[in-house]
Amino acid sequence: MIPTFETKRLVIRPYVKTDADKVELLAGNPKVAETTVAIPHPYPKGLAASWISKHEKKAIEIGSYTFAVVLKSTSELLGTLTFRVDIDDNKAELGYWFGVPYWGNGYCTEAARRIIEFGFNELKLNKIRASVMTKNPASMKILTKLDFEKEGVFKQDIMKSGNYEDMVYYGLLRQNYQYNR
Template sequence: MNKQPSLRTERLILRPFGLSDANDVRRLAGERAIASVTLNIPYPYEEGMAEEWISGHQESFEKRETANFAIVRIEKEILIGAIGLMLTQEDQRAELGYWIGRPYWNNGYCTEAAKTVLRYGFIRLNLNKIHASHFKRNSASGRVMRKIGMSHEGCQKQHVKKWEFFQDLELYGILRRDYQAEQFSKKTDKDNS
């Protein structure tokens, strides 16, 4: 059995979800404000949905299909959101997805977690590209993508339907070579200061 690792940042632990997280997932992801800006989170978030979602994580990780992490604040060990990679192994790429519970917005947690997951994807999973998308009306998600070094790759007009409304998707991506060049540049700048 291939066990999913935990990752650590300055303020966060990114760890595999456990069934004990189900109530917090349902409470946080179940808010209409979260569901309205994500493609795959249902509303209402009904009893049993979180348990079903969490139950499939380990098998999906073992098959190298996904790597889903609970975002937990180190201080008080509070679950605040989720972040993950949906892997396409034959193309050495993954789609990054995330959500943060509304009480924890505007604290930089998503950017902090996303930087760590990028590093994990490129270094540990040997990916060539990581991409992400957001509804055009969810500009906060786009800011996270830009902060972690992703480039805007285009817009797919009315590409998906959420709650009977067609949504434009803004597309972002970053290649391993660009990620490595940015990391090298940061290290060089730090060494020269």
């Protein structure tokens, strides 16, 4: 049900049970949790296995795809991309997190570009949106590289670790999509 994609350096595939330990290691880093809405810190033992077990059902029932991003050369897990499709409004929401050792290598941009291509070229979506905490400029830079436009800032939009966080919302319209050649 969850498709697999390849890029020059990466494989973007469904998660499997054996990924759980690596997810706990990567997501357990406080730097990852700090700027990620849904990742708790400390990361509870066993949470990754439970999380992975729900992916296929969520894809079937609500069109929410969660992908493992791995290096093509070694199959090493780098991080996660999520793509929540809203068929009724012909749009999707892109989300991502990567382990700290893999930051700054362009992996997230490369993987996200392929999922955006899937969204516009294969699913024929009209819009892809993403949101990021204002305290995460690296994530904002990724979205800018992918031609997303800033649509606005929502003050105190989410609560993370007992604190309200401001969120920046971005969008990419099909008419502005540059990779469909």
